[in-house]
Amino acid sequence: GENVEQHPSTLSVQEGDSAVIKCTYSDSASNYFPWYKQELGKRPQLIIDIRSNVGEKKDQRIAVTLNKTAKHFSLHITETQPEDSAVYFCAASTPSGGYNKLIFGAGTRLAVHP
């Protein structure tokens, strides 16, 4: 079945450094790739997404890149701040019967140290 693999599972950086999280997906029909941030005890919240007709998208300190040929996409956070500390989930969506069939990666726990 469809699968999304996410690496690394944990990531520790110093404040101001960049952080990169990578995901690969198995279903070539996937066409939508959101990233969610989840703070401890809170709900996952969308931080950025990209569609399959775009190779890169940027929103301030956050960017996502997509390589459809290789079936992988990455989240880049620049100038990290302590408030970026959270668990980040990637996901891939495949068109399926009128609903958003999202398959999530297992998550990356990012720690930003002052």
Added chain:
Amino acid sequence: NAGVTQTPKFQVLKTGQSMTLQCAQDMNHNSMYWYRQDPGMGLRLIYYSASEGTTDKGEVPNGYNVSRLNKREFSLRLESAAPSQTSVYFCASSDGGSGNTIYFGEGSWLTVV
């Protein structure tokens, strides 16, 4: 707008007991979902409802049932709770198909002893 609201927030059950998690959204979304989140496993889809009047199994449906009561409400029922169902449950909604943002509720922490 409250978004997606779910109740209860915390629940402890004994093995074999039943309970229903309630969820409602006020964004007029067509699709609703129930996910469970276990440590190191990400979010896994239990059941979904693509539109009012329809429900379908997701990745991990065993031990659960759902009801799409109307466009706003989508409930998840555990008929006979097992310790393996100890998890955090998230209800979510979206406006239809692939490419539409999924919005999550605040989560329900369920412990089965």
